[in-house]
Amino acid sequence: MTEADTSANREDDLRDAASRLCTACGMCCNGVLFEIVRLQPQDDMRGLERLGMEIYRKKKEPYFKQPCRFLEGCTCTIYAQRPTRCRHFECRQLKLLAAEEITESDAMAKITEVQTLVAKVHANLMELGDEAEQDSLDERTRRVLEHHPDAALEEDLRVLKLLLNREFRV
Template sequence: MTRSRPASGPAGLALRPAAAGCWSVTSSEQLCLACGLCCDGTLFDGVQLEPGDDVRRLKSLGLPVTLSRGRNPVGRFPQPCKALCADRTCRLYADRPRQCRIFECGVFKEMQAGRTDPAAALRQVKKARRLADRVRKLLLQLGDTDEQRALGERFFRMQCRMEEQPADPAALATFADLSLAVHRLKLLAHDKFYTRPPQPSAK
């Protein structure tokens, strides 16, 4: 799904030196550095730019931004994000789009509000990452090696392939496992990670 809601707030961090030879990392930053799900194609399939985002600048920094056709073109780039590093920091942190600046997932919000402790929040992140890794492993077993696409797109493409082409019993069994893994990941994402915009109060 496209990230119509904002992308990541403190995720993809640029760490701050606290003193010579060491780094200061808050519990919030530790959570995001352990996660990266809002950037790696697990939760979203892309990021939509907003007015004020410098499309030319983002392109020059290596993001594959495309513009929609129409009177008011809208910029977008796909996930997994090209700026996400192997250690889950962001190489474009200072120049990241607005959505990436203001999004905070549900797990992060719950921890910030004190409704869950950092250890419990980290367990939720690790659970989600295990499920996402399970999905990737099953996709690979079925022949999908395109790790440059978001998980949702890869699953949809595999689903179409399985419907259009006859498959042997082993492949069908693997696809059944994949469908279950995707379902479990979606349930967890909607329960713990996706957030809803605040609703206006009734008058």
């Protein structure tokens, strides 16, 4: 086997592992990591709108809100037409995996750890009366905490943000 073959096999293995991790996670699309995604000049905004994407503008800069309406489970339903930022985003776990600093199972363990905490925060939000799952996690927690200060929710959110910043955001 040549060095080129070995490199190609490694790239295939990495792509397969990344695909498994992404479809188990979805936090870059479900409103946990981000509240909005800014669209780029090369994005087909009319095409995205025809698909049903609601595009907003802030200082003339187009964006869409998270969670993405095209996310089903942890799978993008417009994968081939997804915006540029979606195409190019790699979370820290994927970057560490590509650099061979962690294994796929290490990354999956981090995903599971964060998903467990996210589920706890979601349950807390529901108990406090917020069922607006169409809004990002940050938006929901800000709204709830404004009206119902809750030390447990604030602590869970603090720990979650630390984990997201340390393990997923680039």
